[in-house]
Amino acid sequence: DTAVSQTPKYLVTQMGNDKSIKCEQNLGHDTMYWYKQDSKKFLKIMFSYNNKELIINETVPNRFSPKSPDKAHLNLHINSLELGDSAVYFCASSQVGLAVGELFFGEGSRLTVL
Amino acid sequence: GNSVTQMEGPVTLSEEAFLTINCTYTATGYPSLFWYVQYPGEGLQLLLKATKADDKGSNKGFEATYRKETTSFHLEKGSVQVSDSAVYFCALSSLQGAQKLVFGQGTRLTINP
DSSP: OOSEEEEOSEEEEOTTOOEEEEEEEOSOOSEEEEEEEOTTOOEEEEEEEETTEEEEEOSOOTTEEEEEEETTEEEEEEOSOOGGGOEEEEEEEEOTTSSTTOOEEOOOEEEEEO | OOEEEEOOSOEEEETTOOEEEOEEEEOSSOOEEEEEEEOTTSOEEEEEEEOSTTOEEEETTEEEEOBTTTTBOOEEESSOOGGGOEEEEEEEEOOTTTTOEEEOOOEEEEEEO
């Protein structure tokens, strides 16, 4: 059973398109995140949701819109894709009040914008 | 702001060699410190952590000690194995509750048999 699962794993698309990446966690955690890993392996937080409420939004262009229909899901929708959006996007989850800093990551979704 | 700096990779070692990956941080307050590992084709996994000064985190033969005086959290292992080949990330968290992790740039480690 995969604890944090993301789909799709690979996504190749043209500039200007709109795409979504889905994330689901079956750990019962109340907090979910999206991180972006660029080509140099730098990992930066984009968003965090706690119980469906946005709590961290790290100066991400508003072309990126996270949506959390329930606390087990956090989807990422990207409008008008640009070349610079090419990266690996990681979803993660954690439980507030339990182990500090222990995040559980999905396997990543590699987005390539042509 | 908070930041983490790791030694640049890639690092290539022979099996059974001693490993050190340096990590230093800048933070306000008293952060918790972490090492995460990313095996090929997988997401990141927590390897070890330390939540206060002089704490030592350890797991799978890896160790790191929280040194407040040098703002460091270097990762060490006495004898590496081929299966340790991965990318290692140092990270800090200074915001309880929001669990906001700030990562270093990652260090790719390759162990040759």
